Amino acid sequence: MSIKPAQGRTWKCYFCGSEIVEGQRFTFTSRGPIHWGCFRVEVANAFNNRIPEDIEVLLELVDYLNEGIVKIKEGEYRVNGDLQQSLINRRKMLEAEAAKLMKELSTLAQSKYNVAI
Structure with a gap:
């Protein structure tokens, strides 16, 4: 299933320089x-391809949430009305949790491993 672009929102990936569009998995650092x-490559590079297990677990959790965000976004285009608003609210909850996990990931990497990610 293809995803319709949403309101033309795009960003530029600071790692590879190419465009990020809604419907792709991405994050903010x-x-x-x-x-x-690109983020996974950046993290692997920061840890010389030896990502500690606690960092890997958080990466997997953020990835899981990001996948959910993309799936919910797809659903938003398929429905209208109250259900659409309900999906938007749920997506926003996942986005907030993903942001919290990214902060926790960054804090852990810096405090325990002295690695900035």
Whole structure:
């Protein structure tokens, strides 16, 4: 199933320089927006390809939430009215949780491993 672009919202990935559009998995770091795949490469590089298990667990959780965000966004285009608003509210909850996990991930990497991600 293809995803309709939403209101033309796009960002530029600070890692690879290419466009990020809604419907793709991505995240925001202190440096800006980044494709999820680019972020995973950035983290792997920061840890010399030896990502500690606690960091990996948080990465997997954020990835799971990001996948849910994309799935809900797809559903928003398929329905109208109250159900659409309900999906929007649920997506916003997942976005907030993903942001909290990203902050926790960054804090853990910095405090425990002295790695900025």
